Amino acid sequence: MTSLLIPVDAYLVESLPTVWFGVVMFTLAMYVALDGMDFGIGMLYATRNDHDRETLLSAFGPIWDANEVWLVAFGTTLLAAFPAIYSRLLSERYLLAIAIVMALLMRGVAPELREQRDDPEWHRRCDQLFVFGSTVTPLLLGMLVGSWIFGTAAVSLPSLLTGVGLVALCLTSGAAFLAAKTSGQLSADMVRYGTLSTAAYLGGVVVLLAVVYWLDPANVRALLLTLPAAAVVLASVVFGVGGVAAARQGRHKLWFGAAFGLSFLLVGLVATLLYPTIYPASGLTIDAVVVSPLALNLTTILGLPVLLLVLWYFKFLYGTFAGPVDGEGYGT
């Protein structure tokens, strides 16, 4: 009966495995762009006084949990389409993967616990946990992704540089979001920090690629010299510099768009370096590890339309909480 509804022996379209590689990368990009912004807020939080901190938490409150779900979407999509890669990626970087979920846990509960109590000492402790979790998670996540694409051990020079790069990118996203959401000194400070972090990010990417070219782990060197990789790097420079230029003219929303684009470009670089070898450490290709046609067809028919619906939810959520924010929450 199923064969009448869903093809059993052939993929719906021949390129379906590649499409799902794209979907996996899309969920990762959404996570890096959206929760990256939350990590940025969490790191910039350390630079603010108590009044501004309330403002930052008001901006963070309604959106962070939904943003974090993109990580689960990434993990489960990877499992649904390429279970062997999900298994290897996590089991071969055991301590790193466990450390990520623990750091995420600290980032998530700290602001929730903070608001339960009107006590400076309590606030101080929760704030420390929040800043710690917001800084360490992107660092470790970058290391995980870096060691994946460059086929290195969990801790290596390329993986560490990827982690540092991701931290700088998250700072940029967070600063752009806050610049658009706030005004006055706070907004001006965000432009200043965002300019510095963009410079650090672009510099970091150049250093990372130079190091990778020099070390050449898992034969990545040849891939770096291809047109797609060069185009992604060039586009990152354009988006980074253009974003900062927009920020300096007070066009904060445009800057935010550019920062969002930078996150997608980073994941675009990841995709370029992986495709079609999805696991460089052991040379596994997409075609070798993709699930059977029936399973992938089913995931396509049930999952892809829902993914579009999810994008609509996010439009609704961000639309509901559009506009400036202050310490009292969202103005009406």
Next chain:
Amino acid sequence: MIPAPDPVFSSVVQFAQTSLLLSPELASRAQFGWTISVHILFAALSIGLAPFIVYFTWKDVTSDEESYTRLREFWIKVFAVGFVMGTVTGIPMSFQFGTNFPQFAEAAGEMIGGPLAFEAKMAFFLEAVFLGVLLFGRERVSDRTYVLSSVLTGAGAWLSGFWILVVNAWMQTPQGFELIQRNGMEIAKLTDPIAAFFTPRMPWMYVHMINASVISVTLLVAGIAAYFVWQNRESKAWNTALRMAVVLLLITAPLQAIHGDAYGRHVADTQEQKFAAMEAHYESGQADLHLIAIPKSFDALTDPRTDNLFTISLPAVGSFLASGGDFSAEVVGLHEYDENPPVALVFWSFRAMVGLGFLFIGLALWGGNLLRQGKLRESTRYLQAMMLASPLGFVALLTGWYVTEIGRQPWVIQDVLKTNDAVSTTLTGAEATGTLVAFVVLYIALLTAFGFVLKWMIEGELERMGVREKDRSGRPRMPWVKGDD
């Protein structure tokens, strides 16, 4: 030249390796068991609170009763804190298949990957997005959209449970696949998605789990409401909540017992080894039903058998129940198997769950009788009993899960893949033990924090009711603050 290792140092190292470190398999199982135990409490809280949230929100929006505003605000706050805890403890769950049981994830990827991805995309996003609206959007969206947000948040929780149980039920009664070789490994290839999603266990598990969650939360609501009524018998809001909880318990508690009885027969049909472990039935043959089992010696706690238990049993009724009507039916005993689950854990967990289930029916009937006489708020004894019983629903829920999950051992996928063969081959005992300890410490801190949040919320509500005053500094003291600050 490398100096010879200090004999004291090397004996310490050896002691640590042999005595303190668990094997990767045991540590992984303990870690998964511990992290799911904590996560499931918050998942059940979301599922069970959903109908309360929808009801209070709807009443708040459609009526002018101030008491519904208070109930909505109080319980949405509990829901929100619980949801955050559920999210942060849920993310480790979605990655531990890969970190600790990669062979399972790879072998069962086609079967479990789809449902887990649907859970994230269809359910988790729905709950997270609309909870944001529910928490922060009262003034920003219309009444209609606000009520709809509460319904969608609740629907997300129930749908989440559906997809997770599709996965778990498949692990209990797997079907809809064939075993093939891929990349040098035997994996389950999906052949029939409808059979794989709607396994024989699925409807049993879903009804039992949803109802267990509702019972657990109803008892929590009843306990907290009983405390407030005990402190202020005139409180309109909390008398309403208490009455609602008693009525809901009158429906759900008996339903769970009736449903559980039939569910037990289904387990006997589909997982004979688990059923035998639930009854500590070692010799194949006619089985008695142990209504009450009391240990005669300490051995019975770790190794329950008929000769160390004092039991009140119905002869042959075990056979009758397992077969659905035949007193002489043969029930397979544990001696038939090379490897068995930890019988004591399964046997005693099962008894704890069933015993608590009957206790809840008793509490429901007692409360129903007081409600009929109009004496619910006056019965201090009943209010106190409900306060004591407030966490017990969650205890019953956990022990029920232990029966299901530990009872399935040594299999991770019944009769297909053993847990031992699913554990990561690259994982060391030191890594696995280390992360287990870290999870234990972290989650105890998390549970403690959640307990404090509930306590503070209850104190805040007491102050709001005017029952308790704040201290001189205008705020309750932190646990580490000593003397006057």
